[in-house]
Amino acid sequence: MSNDILLRNLRPFGADATDMLIRDGRIARIAPGLPAEDGLPEEDCGGAILLPGLVEAHTHLDKTLWGMGWREHQAGPALRDKIDTERRLRREWDIEPHRQSMRQALLSLGHGSTAIRSHVDVDTEVGLAGIEGVAATRAALADQVDIEIVAFPQSGLMSRPGTLELLDEALRGPADVVGGLDPCGIDADPKGQLDAVFALAEKHGKPIDIHLHEPGELGAFSMEMIIERTRAHAMQGKVTISHAFCLGMPDRDRARALVGELADAQIHVATVATPSRPVPLAEDLRAAGVVLCAGSDGIRDTWGPYGNGDMLERAMLLGLRNNLRADRDVEHALWCCSWGGARVMELDGYGIEEGCRADLVLVEAESVTHAVAARPARKLVLKAGRVVARDGRALREAP
Amino acid sequence: MSNDILLRNLRPFGADATDMLIRDGRIARIAPGLPAEDGLPEEDCGGAILLPGLVEAHTHLDKTLWGMGWREHQAGPALRDKIDTERRLRREWDIEPHRQSMRQALLSLGHGSTAIRSHVDVDTEVGLAGIEGVAATRAALADQVDIEIVAFPQSGLMSRPGTLELLDEALRGPADVVGGLDPCGIDADPKGQLDAVFALAEKHGKPIDIHLHEPGELGAFSMEMIIERTRAHAMQGKVTISHAFCLGMPDRDRARALVGELADAQIHVATVATPSRPVPLAEDLRAAGVVLCAGSDGIRDTWGPYGNGDMLERAMLLGLRNNLRADRDVEHALWCCSWGGARVMELDGYGIEEGCRADLVLVEAESVTHAVAARPARKLVLKAGRVVARDGRALREAP
Structure with missing residues (x-):
């Protein structure tokens, strides 16, 4: 009872x-x-x-500094600065993945997120400690929140030998999803990284979620390679591209053609609705039938001071970023932060109809x-x- | 005592x-x-x-629907749709300027804004009713919050005969600042509107704040006409351009040259940090020495459902829009929402040093x-x- x-x-x-x-x-x-x-x-x-319970579909539970006291931001502006600074501060500040992921998961739960997809760093320094820490949080909160773990090669995959073997080990263990990251921008080996990621996915029978910050034509190039492999490996419906900044390129015709290809390959998109970068337009994706989900990305971490895990606030930011004003359009922004994430995470029985799982939020x-x-x-x-x-x-x- | x-x-x-x-x-x-x-x-x-007391430097106190119950958004996407829909709903819904401006001013005060610059509609339908309503609020809250009234020809100035005379009357009365709006995009008569606005300013000895949504080269054209008149009328330090979307144009060299001209003419910029539009970059303005202030724009009105009058949240949005992560940069975003607004409103004795007016906010x-x-x-x-x-x-x- x-x-x-x-x-x-x-x-x-x-x-x-x-x-x-x-x-x-x-x-x-x-x-x-x-x-x-x-x-x-x-x-x-x-x-x-x-x-329905909100869905935090793109975050980094292992990285938050929540509850550790305010710390001055140290990273420089380049992506590489942020990655390298983070690896250094992880050691210096003892950003312990289990404790920190507990804090963030409970913060999100307080705001009504009952499901979380978290990318978790795997590299040759931290090994699987992050994965294990978040897995311990998942076990501790098994009756509170669904947590999906993406094994995420934040510091590079092909460019950092040993990482591929660690990803393989993570996927034999607690990781649910194969991660990837800027195959050109970080690894400078798009064929190598993407072949490796899809091979891991096939070997373990697990879905893929790739961070793609690469803008413009570079991102389009990587995206086309992802689309091609999604078809070749018959992974339609199992691949998500996170950020996908290239879809915000000024050439709207080119971007819409890419969106059409994503729709055809049933590839999903995850967004943070970043106000300072070009982003995929919610309207384009919706018109083409591409599932758009949303997330907080890093929350108060070495990458930046913002974020609180509130997916209603993320829906607002998505609405502001996409200039959504009509009620039905704002409701679609919320759809992305709930049903959209549920589709990407393939949550069973999600919704607010009879028969659905009672993962619910009430708000006045x-x-x-x-x-x-x-x-x-x-x-x-x-x-x-x-x-x-x-x-x-x-x-x-x-x- | x-x-x-x-x-x-x-x-x-x-x-x-x-x-x-x-x-x-x-x-x-x-x-x-x-x-x-x-x-x-x-x-x-x-x-x-x-x-120091936060400064809401760009809003519309007369327009908010705050406290009137939720109403579905009705306007279409074009600027003209929003203007025309608003005039219609102002009648149909009885958006009473005094009551509504009281509600919004007290909302803002609760979030720590002790000074507000409000654009207030003046047109041939509403006449001066909006100005009078907000002036009554200013009187009622004289010991609570400083309110500056911009006489704002929202529905057009040259294109709506009779409006100029109403602005003149407003400026003889309670209005503090001469407003203007897209001299090309709305009036299709940039010379006519800008000459009229500067003549009013000279006649009444009052500053100017012009809404300039016009993007790219169109906005640059209007901006150059404003700069030229600011110099000709010796109004350096007395002119603000709100939104200034043209400064977000892709041609950064062109935009920076315009910023240099603004700095030289001591023209200020007011921003909402709109995530869906190109905006002036805080860093460019700061480097050139142009004062940037910020505001909520319309709060929950017929233009859109967002906004809460919280200038700390506006500082966050400004930080997100400008990709500000380092503590000193985020502090600058807050500077825009406090000292920046105080500079634009020429607030006497503003600050948190001995001798300053004790307009203060405490936050844990x-x-x-x-x-x-x-x-x-x-x-x-x-x-x-x-x-x-x-x-x-x-x-x-x-x-």
């Missing part, structure tokens, strides 16, 4: 108020005036809007767009029907 | 903890361990960071950058030494 609960007076995605019965962690019935039952706990939701707002614009503290968060957060905070204490 | 207070244990701009004595609404002394005095109220600030954070990234509720806001807001809310109730 512990995952059974009767939620009263909630408004699914802003619709009329109703009640919701949850049994065995799933939504059993949605109807107004459901009868009380002996021993069945009830919660009055006060007319709050019900959303007049409409869905209002919730995105105002981002009020989440009133209640449930994971498989169990209350895991209230008033913006996870019930479980972070270490 | 009512504006005398002893603030204990505060950290000016994140420096070491100290005390601050305020007498007659000004900062009289800053030193640790100041002696208590009979009858002098004290406030323990608990080590909070002290900032570990550092200034932390305050920008996390945007905690403002602990305390003082206007001329008087406590006007606590814990994120103005003490005075909004209508």
Whole structure:
């Protein structure tokens, strides 16, 4: 009975108020005036809007400095500066992956994210310590939040011998997804890196999620190689490209043609809605039928001071970045931060209909767009029907 | 004595903890361990960071729908759609300027803005009703927040006969600043509009603030006409260009040359840090010595659903838009949202040194950058030494 609960007076995605019965962690019935039952706990939701559990589809749980005290930013502007500074500070500051990922996961949970895809660094210095730390967090929070681990060669794959073997080991172990990173910009070996990534995916039967910061034609070149391999390995629906800044190139016709190819190969895109960089346009992807999901990227880490893990705020940033103003368009931004992420993570039974898993968020707002614009503290968060957060905070204490 | 207070244990701009004595609404002394005095109220600030009162340097107090219940967005994407839809809904929905500007001003005050520059619509339909409504708010909140009124021809100046006379009347009355708007894009008469605006400014001895959304070379053309007239009328230091999207043009050399001309003519720039449009780069302006201030623009109005009047959040958006990560750069973003606005509004005695007006904000954070990234509720806001807001809310109730 512990995952059974009767939620009263909630408004699914802003619709009329109703009640919701949850049994065995799933939504059993949605109807107004459901009868009380002996021993069945009830919660009055006060007319709050019900959303499905939000999905943090691109972040780095192992890197956050959350709870470690404020530290001055040290990295220079280049991508390489950030990568090298991070490796140094990881040692100097003891950014311990298990403790830090616990902190960030519980922070996100307080904001209503019930599923997280985290890239986790694998390199010849840290080895699998990051993967193991996040895996320990996943085990500790198994009844609170779904965590998917991407084995991520942040410091390079082909350019740092030994990393490929570590990725292979991570994928035999706790890692769920094969990561990659700027095959031209970081590794200067696009064929080498992408062949290796797709070979690992085939060997382990696991999906792929590749960071692609490369802008303009360079990014388009790498993207075309990813598309080609996705088809050759019959991995349609199993590949995500994160950032995909090249899709924000000024040549909109070229970008739309690439989006068409992504749609055809059923490749997903993950975005942070970075305001300072060209980004994939939500409207183009939606029109073509490409699934767009969203994430916080790094939260308060050696890369930068921003971020709080609030996916309603990310929906707002996605709306601002894409100039979405009409309510239906802002609702699509929220779709990316929920259903979009669920599609990419292939979450089973995701949604707010009868039969779905009861991963739910309640937020006091007049409409869905209002919730995105105002981002009020989440009133209640449930994971498989169990209350895991209230008033913006996870019930479980972070270490 | 009512504006005398002893603030204990505060950290000016994140420096070491100290005390601050305020007498007659000004900062009289800053030193640790100041002696208590009979009858002098004290406030323990608990080590909070002290900032000068934030400055909302570009908004539209008369337009917000705050407190009117959520209303679905209706306007189409073009600037003209937004202007025409707004005029229609102003009538249909009774967007009453005094009530609405009271609501927004107190919202902003709760977030620590002690000075606001508001553009207020003047057109042949609304006449001076908007100006009068905001002027009534200014009078009602005279001891809470400084409000500067820009007489703003939102629906066009030359293209809507009768508007010029209304602007003239507004400037004889409560308006402080002459407004303008896209002299090409809206009026299709750049010479006519700009000559009229500068003539009004000269006649009334008042500064100018012109909305310039025009992108690329069109905006550069209008900007050059503004620069030329600023010099001809000897209005250096008295002219602000809001938005200035043309400075975000891809041709960075051309944009920097324009910035150089702005610096030479001592013209200021106001930005919203719009994530979906090219914007002036904070770094370019800073390097050239052009004052950049920032604002929320419209807050939850017929133009769009976003905004909350929080200038710490605006500093964050400015940081994200300009890719500012180092602490000193994020601090500059906050400078734009405080000192920058104060320069543009020519606020007397602004700052957090002895002798300055005690317009102050206290926020619990570990550092200034932390305050920008996390945007905690403002602990305390003082206007001329008087406590006007606590814990994120103005003490005075909004209508």
